[in-house]
Amino acid sequence: AQTVTQSQPEMSVQEAETVTLSCTYDTSESDYYLFWYKQPPSRQMILVIRQEAYKQQNATENRFSVNFQKAAKSFSLKISDSQLGDAAMYFCAYRRSQGGSEKLVFGKGTKLTVNP
């Protein structure tokens, strides 16, 4: 079974600085998708960024980028120019590409605090 591990329960960053959140996963599949979701205090789960495993190029979305290392099964999220609104729980998630299982497998999350 696929597993997702986030080894940092909590992280903090100064406003305008850069922070990297770690994620590793375990799978025997060669094709899959990886996601980072943000959960602010409002509880709403919001997609931050998505990466297809078959793509070597790292995904970017404005201030958010990933470092995808397929061989190492690592998928870290970098937040540049951190803003107070970035404070939230961040969840890494995995989803199979084939085989009929559509479910997301989540890590336990990292709580990010942004200090003014």
Place this chain on the structure above:
Amino acid sequence: DAGVIQSPRHEVTEMGQEVTLRCKPISGHDYLFWYRQTMMRGLELLIYFNNNVPIDDSGMPEDRFSAKMPNASFSTLKIQPSEPRDSAVYFCASSLKGPRDIQYFGAGTRLSVL
């Protein structure tokens, strides 16, 4: 589109009572998912539907839990009888067909069973 709509936002009930959580997916989406979030276990899938048909219910904890999707625009998750260990946030999500497609989440229902 208004997004995935869940109701109620909060539910407080007493042990032994029946609880029904409701979800309206985004119009046109083929898949609907029910997840549960707890401190101990994190986010875990309970069940998901494709075109109103349950596909994988292996995450449903026990027979006290049941889920239905009578049509493309409505789903319910029912717990009967409820127990204090069922206290959690329950999320509904929907997506278009295909693993590449994004799952959009509702705001969740916080359930407290006293």
